[in-house]
Amino acid sequence: MTFRSETAYDQESTDESSITEVESSREETATGHFATSEIVTVYVGKKRRAYRVHRALLVSKCPYFRGSLTGAFPEGRNNEVYLSKDVPEAFSWFLTWLYSGVVNVIETKQDACIAFETYLMADRFITVELKNDLMDAVRRFYARTRMGVELLEVLAKHEGFEGKLKSFGLDQLAYDLHEYCGKIDLDPYMPSSPVRSAINAFLAEGSSTAIDTFWAVRNWAFRDGVDPSILEGCYYHEHSSGSPACKFCS
Incomplete structure (x- = not known):
């Protein structure tokens, strides 16, 4: 429906x-x-x-x-x-x-942008269950496509938000850039790929989200990172892993 x-x-x-x-x-x-x-x-x-x-x-x-x-x-x-x-x-x-x-299925990046806005709305509404369901849908989508600037642009309109959606977005972007673009660019910090060029343009705007993005990508090189989209269970949920309130733990 x-x-x-x-x-x-x-x-x-x-x-x-x-x-x-x-x-x-x-x-x-x-x-x-x-x-x-x-x-x-x-x-x-x-x-x-x-x-x-x-x-x-x-x-x-x-x-x-x-x-x-x-x-x-x-x-x-x-x-x-x-x-x-x-x-x-x-x-x-x-x-x-x-x-x-249930939440809508995310099929396109336009759908993903609506899902991001819905998540931020759910955060204000204090509907944790909806936030967790949306997070699952977002992660399923980015398990089969790569993160671009779409989430960054939404977050930039909501400066000050520091929830799990932002954590996932920065982690996924950093992973995708290092995993895919890093194999193309001789220097992963001087990007030549279209995705990195778009990220550079966003970073040049100088917002607090842009600064957080820079450090997330920079620091990922020093992490033994796993693809955030395939982490099991409650990793990006709004509760501790193992909570009886989560369907993954029921």
Whole structure:
């Protein structure tokens, strides 16, 4: 089940009155207690793309909404929430997980960018289970393709984030550069490959993410690194390895 936006990932609908109905969720929750729940309208992005979602489901699975919708806040009284800084497509991915319990399959790097935005959204929503599921999907994707600048560009828009997604991204990028590009370039620190050229352009921007990227790649040469995408279990999850909360340990 997927809740798709009508527009591309980096664009937003200009129809502010449009409502994205969670139609498929109605059938799935018809026999459960969420079917009789009040409806919350969530406005996402600068253009305020609207999504109608069962309030009880949001409150039960997401601490962020539990606080905003049940406390003494206008959101709780009006059943309206505004997420002006978020990406509508990322919220659609969040809804897919909310109603189905699974995350979308990542098939392209554009999908990966949406997954990154969804992960960062889940971090603010304090939905650890979603973050871990997304991490598994991201790692599966990068087990069959190489990391480029796509994650770096997303992280640069969210300066200050220091979670597991960033740890994985920097590790995977450093591994891929040394494992693949290093076999092509005579000097791995003076890149000639297209991937390294793109990384160099990003580093030249001088953001804190760029600085972290430089040191991650530089220090990888001194590590006995294993491909981060194939590490088993909970390595990049938001809990200690062996936690009973993780499906890998159940």
